[in-house]
Amino acid sequence: MKKRYLSLLLIVLISFRLSAQEWVVPAENGAKLSPFAFSDSTRKAGAVLFQTNCKSCHGDPGKNNAIALVPPPPDPASAKMQGNSDGALFFKLVSGKGPMPSFKNTISSTDLWRVISYIRSFNEKYVQQIAPKSGIAGAAENVKVLLTWSKETNQVQAVISAMKEKRIQPIAGAEVKLFAKRYFGNLLIDEARNTDAQGKAIFNFPKDLPGDSAGFVQLSARLTDDAAFGEAKADTTLAVGVPTYRPPLNEQRAMWNVVQKTPIWLLLAYIFTVLAVWSFIFYVLLQIRAIYKAGINKNQDTIDS
Amino acid sequence: MSSEVNTDFLHDKRLDAIAADLLRPVGISKGFLIWMGFLTISLMGCIYAYYIQWDKGLIVTGLRDYVSWGMYIANFIFFVATSLVGMLISSVLGLIGFKWVKPIARIAEIIAVAFAAVAGLVIVSDMGRPERLPYVFMYGRIQSPILWDVTVVTTYMVLSALLYFIPLIPDLAISKGRMGHQPKWLQATYEFLSVNWNHSSYQYKILLKAVRILLILIIPTAFAIHTVTSWLLAVTLRPGWDSSIFGPYFLTGAFVAGSAAVVIMMYFVRTNYKLDKYLTVYHFDMMGKLLVLVSIVYLYFNINEFLVPAYKLKTADAIHLHELFVGEHAMLFWSVQLLGLILPIILLLFKFFRKPFPMLVISIVVLVAAWFKRYIIVVPTQENPFLPKQFVPHAWMVYQPTVIETAITMGTILLAVIIITILFKLFPVIPIWEMAEEECSGEKDKHQE
Numbered sequence: 001m002k003k004r005y006l007s008l009l010l011i012v013l014i015s016f017r018l019s020a021q022e023w024v025v026p027a028e029n030g031a032k033l034s035p036f037a038f039s040d041s042t043r044k045a046g047a048v049l050f051q052t053n054c055k056s057c058h059g060d061p062g063k064n065n066a067i068a069l070v071p072p073p074p075d076p077a078s079a080k081m082q083g084n085s086d087g088a089l090f091f092k093l094v095s096g097k098g099p100m101p102s103f104k105n106t107i108s109s110t111d112l113w114r115v116i117s118y119i120r121s122f123n124e125k126y127v128q129q130i131a132p133k134s135g136i137a138g139a140a141e142n143v144k145v146l147l148t149w150s151k152e153t154n155q156v157q158a159v160i161s162a163m164k165e166k167r168i169q170p171i172a173g174a175e176v177k178l179f180a181k182r183y184f185g186n187l188l189i190d191e192a193r194n195t196d197a198q199g200k201a202i203f204n205f206p207k208d209l210p211g212d213s214a215g216f217v218q219l220s221a222r223l224t225d226d227a228a229f230g231e232a233k234a235d236t237t238l239a240v241g242v243p244t245y246r247p248p249l250n251e252q253r254a255m256w257n258v259v260q261k262t263p264i265w266l267l268l269a270y271i272f273t274v275l276a277v278w279s280f281i282f283y284v285l286l287q288i289r290a291i292y293k294a295g296i297n298k299n300q301d302t303i304d305s
Numbered sequence: 306m307s308s309e310v311n312t313d314f315l316h317d318k319r320l321d322a323i324a325a326d327l328l329r330p331v332g333i334s335k336g337f338l339i340w341m342g343f344l345t346i347s348l349m350g351c352i353y354a355y356y357i358q359w360d361k362g363l364i365v366t367g368l369r370d371y372v373s374w375g376m377y378i379a380n381f382i383f384f385v386a387t388s389l390v391g392m393l394i395s396s397v398l399g400l401i402g403f404k405w406v407k408p409i410a411r412i413a414e415i416i417a418v419a420f421a422a423v424a425g426l427v428i429v430s431d432m433g434r435p436e437r438l439p440y441v442f443m444y445g446r447i448q449s450p451i452l453w454d455v456t457v458v459t460t461y462m463v464l465s466a467l468l469y470f471i472p473l474i475p476d477l478a479i480s481k482g483r484m485g486h487q488p489k490w491l492q493a494t495y496e497f498l499s500v501n502w503n504h505s506s507y508q509y510k511i512l513l514k515a516v517r518i519l520l521i522l523i524i525p526t527a528f529a530i531h532t533v534t535s536w537l538l539a540v541t542l543r544p545g546w547d548s549s550i551f552g553p554y555f556l557t558g559a560f561v562a563g564s565a566a567v568v569i570m571m572y573f574v575r576t577n578y579k580l581d582k583y584l585t586v587y588h589f590d591m592m593g594k595l596l597v598l599v600s601i602v603y604l605y606f607n608i609n610e611f612l613v614p615a616y617k618l619k620t621a622d623a624i625h626l627h628e629l630f631v632g633e634h635a636m637l638f639w640s641v642q643l644l645g646l647i648l649p650i651i652l653l654l655f656k657f658f659r660k661p662f663p664m665l666v667i668s669i670v671v672l673v674a675a676w677f678k679r680y681i682i683v684v685p686t687q688e689n690p691f692l693p694k695q696f697v698p699h700a701w702m703v704y705q706p707t708v709i710e711t712a713i714t715m716g717t718i719l720l721a722v723i724i725i726t727i728l729f730k731l732f733p734v735i736p737i738w739e740m741a742e743e744e745c746s747g748e749k750d751k752h753q754e
Contacts, residue, residue, distance in 0.1 A: 068698040287515040295501020
């Protein structure tokens, strides 16, 4: 009994300490604003993202059905959540803390802002402030990213260009990140690079990154400054990885596989045993029938009861 | 069971006396109606509890993410365990040739049928989405012990039912002409179920052959049913379940629970139906010895199951055993082990305690302890999962059964009692023809007098 109280006390103390610990957002991050205005379409897209990435812990906004974690994930419609500035919400989505994961490399910042626009739709008093346009505004829609790979140097080159004044021009000085798609999220390759005067950014590719069976790796290059370039990115698949063939665990017959891939010995043992036992049961049922028939035919040797 | 039936008893006057004795309790009496009324009304309450669970889901129980098998699965194991006694009494002891099991065999079979039939329902009570039960058959995997369990429980129930019904056929034929005062429908049932039985030696030959097949077949099936039930737990790596002796450990425990259940039923038949001529002090003495034997075997497996991990104290086992020996569950653990196992062994070594009434008291304690023993096996292991516990609420770590859960569990026990009551009341509970044959052929065990 004493032990139970102690553990209870410990749990209470831990949860108290965790909830008392404020999640401090640096001032410059807290002041960050969305590059675009929230609209029905951003809220709609945000709702879809929320369903797949957030709902499992935070529950449905306004229903207070978040799962019971310590500290508890706040309801998106709650004052606790809405008390955050847009920038603070963005910072928390990007950085993560404790049971809250970081979405830095898995969801693009534009999509994160869409999630925030969805969260804000549960706050009637909310009035949005939009970030002032910066950089080469107006070129956003026409940004092109081209990815190539040089085998000799084992480098991936990204060339960024945009339509400006009716001709294609390279974009210099833009920060680009290169990601390789992995099972869970995206892996940053090399480090963030700035484009040179020709709009080129060169990434050193590791020699030992596992690719698929033919060595293909899905790459994605993104411009980090959403405000200036929107969602400019390039997805491509290049044979830059080490060819890796790992037979899937469910390829062969195994105990953990689906019923169609039952190990043969087990299948035979099961079928044989069930058939053997049940054939005896049917034999016994036939004996009851035999008793019944014998009663009709053989009326001699009967005692009158 | 002998290989041939001496049908001389059919022409012996002593058959009439035996049939009159054994048929006296059969039929719808006022007491039966009151008792059934009480059971039915109680069951209605429990069904309402189940309706709440059906409507709201398993959230109305104490089951949460970590302890997902609570009272229900403990109850399921208890039901399967108790039903195994049908095999022990009829098959093992019967085939060896012990004559004293003859008047008890049918009681044991009734317990087997009732408990095996309800065991399937108990599993459904643990399902959050019971309407998905057909999925077990539609998408079941032969690799899963759950499918094996469904298979063997069904098979065992059919075998037990046949082993109850087939030796009953001659009794139905004998009873047919002797129950003029019974309602028409009951007489019609007897007529239908007696499948033209006319006591010809040919029919007896078929009957003995069929029964012999069943008696042999039910032994591996009964072993399979409880071994597979133990594998549902033992195929995991969890402390307290990860054990290579879980099959025999469960099996021997089952014999303890089942023997106790048989003794309770025997006492009821002996006193309420006034059949002390057929269920004598000798029978209780023998059942007492049987209970000691199976309890000692079970004690042996208990010592293995707890001493060996306690000597090694692997990290997870250490936490688990600490909870059982001195921790949260210590009170229940030691009560179950001492009252349900060690004390009965000591007491039943003395002849005085193998008399009917002391046997009844001991058996009730043993049976109740057997239920809590399953609880001790199922719950504490889940309260100490390998998963991290630091971010979860307290309710996930400590299991507390709710009233609704308890009511549903009570309901399953009531249902088993209802089945037993109906079979006890509508058909002779002690085999007339076997008693008469024994009496008339002078084969009766000398000790029984």
